[in-house]
Amino acid sequence: MSDNTRPILFFDSGVGGLSVVAPTRALLPAAPIVYAADSAGFPYGTKSEGEIAARVPALLGRLLERFRPRLIVIACNTASTIALPAVRAALDLPIVGTVPAIKPAAQASRTRVIGVLGTEATVRQPYVDDLARRFAGDCTVLRYGSAALVELAEAKLAGEAVAPDAVARELAGLFGQAGGEAIDVIVNACTHFPLLEDDMRAVVPREVTFVDGGPGIARRVATLTDGQQWPHDSGEARLVFTRLSEREAQIGAHLRAHGFAPPETL
Template sequence: MDSRPVLFFDSGIGGLSVLAAARALLPQMPVVYVADSAGFPYGTKSEAEIAARVPALLGRLAERYRPRLIVIACNTASTIALAAVREALDVPVVGTVPAIKPAALVSKTRVIGVLGTNATVRQPYVDDLATRFAADCTVLRHGSAELVELAEAKLHGHATDPARYAAILDGLFGQPGGARIDTIVNACTHFPLVGDELAAAAPRPVSFVDGSAGIARRIAFLTQGEGWPEAAGDGRAVFTASDATTEALAPALARFGLTRRETL
């Protein structure tokens, strides 16, 4: 048996949406979940800040926890720093990128919305994905830092205003051609955590897609043939800064199997 964990990394709690899909497929997987709370949020930072911070921090985490595989469960960090992390670390690294390809496969109207952070939606990486996988589609984008805050608030147990979700979605539907959107890519791992709220706030039924299931399958592929413990045990949640806010997350973290908490 191999007790080395899979390390999931995000700026906050958004990566829990990826962890949930991976745990459903690999229930015996030992997990270390890292939230860079000292650097949160990433979506409003510059590319230079993220490109410098993420590889250095993941290097420290790899030394400390000796993971068999690292999942960057953050679209912003992946679209900016994934290549640099892979070059720097001698461990397999799985990134999270906007699910434009699966969205193009299901869209009937050929108009797709990409809902992400401000940093993600402006990346050339997104241009490349749209060109490669959705060349016959109109791809509209909207960046929202507020939606990240709403997802964090929900997992902290706070009520959120439905009108705020409707206003955010209007950033897509209100664009020229937006009335024809039938599929929205949740291009931030925080956003599936408020998937029910987004669906309820949409002016009409649309499909929401994200990459969590594909990431889970990729983890399974890269670890096939490796031993797993008989049981996953208590997952570990690690924060780069800790305060009363992170302490309040304990009930939500426990629902994802993360019952131990520590600060880096």
């Protein structure tokens, strides 16, 4: 593999990281892409910190050996807030993490009440406490962890219909908290959730702005690869699962129309 064909590797527990791939491809259309989903370990949001801290560096080590990426994007808030330091210590290449976009949310909020919508594992992390303290000290930051929204996003990418009532029930967990009626900005602190943004907008009880880290990550990747050479034809993006079941096959079939090759297994 020549240097100019070395890919950018995106890693998530499932398909959520595709919300980070899209803005990156818009900035770097010639970049070869490998998207790896740990379907055998999905979902991460209900796992313990210890499980994630052990699993993610080991998997990324295997992916590094197989694909020789020039850069790795951990396109998962849960994995990033727990395992990012260990991954950076173990792997000798640039690693870009994904963290809740609390800073731009605070900059955008007029009511000074922000909702952070993520997985259960992400919203309880001290890292989120630190972001809120540093960038939203004058805001009320309400959090809600939803495993159901992650499952709904996976189902949507597999071609299944999203039930509005199911989305509304999860958002009620955020807006139903004390002070929740004043939320005017929601941080999508799980990369799965931008895939459901239209579905959420249809049922939110008031007008809100959604923010996520995807565009910022894309700009960071572009900066880190500035001046590097890309192939004349990047070809189809590669899609890798750690387990290839019927659900992953359905997702792979859906992604064929978006420039992805048939799925393969790690």
